[in-house]
Amino acid sequence: MGNKLVAEIAWDIDQNQFKEQVRQMIAMARKGNNVLTLPIGPSLESILLILSQVNCDGCDAICCRVSPPDEMVAMTPSEYKMLCEKYGDEGMVSTRLGGAIKMPCRFLKNKHCSIYPERPLACVVFPMQPGGACGASFDSQPLEALAVASYCPEGRKITKAVYMTMWQIKQKIQAIGFEEASELLSKRN
């Protein structure tokens, strides 16, 4: 995982300015191999929603070939043991927390994962990354947040979509007032 980049977002600017601000934030994160923090708190539901938007069609499996400097795919002790027993330890190392797969990953064959059903959890949830404090929360208070790897094209696309959608919702809520908005959003029809 790259370093965390906590972006201070100015929400009260027009849509084009905001879009440019998000574009710069993404470019900066990509350049520095930072993770992109999303204005979303961590929960299983939000992780599922983010991951359901990832479409790897057409990608060259960047995440299985390269990684931020000195990084590897982390594994739990049981994942490391299972893969070593089944495939041998070539291309993998033991770590304090379990094990890790070196990049490029030995299991990548013809741009596909050859152990797909058995791949480590870190691969299943990629491009999700631990996010740290989110400077872009609704109330400007530090908030634990989800984040995505900036070197993943889908992570960048999702970041842009999430921030732009958040900006639109914030504008509407500010225009009609929080109470009216809450009432409307809580109605089923």
Ligand code: SF4
């Ligand atoms: S880098 Fe992102 S888009 Fe490409 S294969 Fe990995 S998860 Fe999919």
Ligand code: SF4
């Ligand atoms: S185990 Fe599979 S999904 Fe994970 S990095 Fe290797 S090839 Fe990619």
